[in-house]
Amino acid sequence: MSGETSHIGRYRLLGVLGRGGMGTVHLAEDAAGQRVAVKVINPELSQHEQFRMRFRREADAAQRVRRFCTAAVIEAALDGGQLYVVTEYVPGPNLDEAVSQSGPCAAPASTRWPSAWPPRSPPSTPPGSCTATSSRRTCCCRPSAPA
Structure with a gap:
């Protein structure tokens, strides 16, 4: 820094x-x-x-x-x-890296996501659907945060 x-x-x-x-x-x-x-x-x-x-x-x-x-x-x-x-802190790739490496996943594969991933996935992704997977078979699911 x-x-x-x-x-x-x-x-x-x-x-x-x-x-x-x-x-x-x-x-x-x-x-x-x-x-x-x-x-x-x-x-x-x-x-x-x-x-x-x-x-x-x-x-x-x-x-x-x-x-x-x-x-x-x-x-x-x-x-x-x-x-x-x-x-x-949950180590892992950021969301861009995970999608680049593995592409989007079809279904949730894990319940914990790395700290570097943003709090929401792209708006086109429905809440609760998996948006990325890493080589360790973890994924990020878009949470439904209060508005």
Whole structure:
């Protein structure tokens, strides 16, 4: 990360896993060296109260999802100037790499997806359908997130 050490909360940022309209997902680690994925919300979105309420609902819902369904939520900063969610880090290719390597899959082959994959698959994909598979036979299924 350009030679500087950056932190979000108690996590040291190691690199960027992906970027999207909502924010940036970083590979990070805690003081014990445990690797995690930290989704940091763009500052311009954090200023809007409606967005903050939606983000809180989504973070609360993600914490209730069974652990075998997705990466476990470890921590969420839902107040203050910097909004972020910390999840377990699941190594694997990003979605573009997985589709390039293996093409789309016909049916769900796994319930956990790598941290680098975006939270949603392309809009043309129906919710719950599998959009990619990696060489380890895992896939990403488009979740139905609250609007």
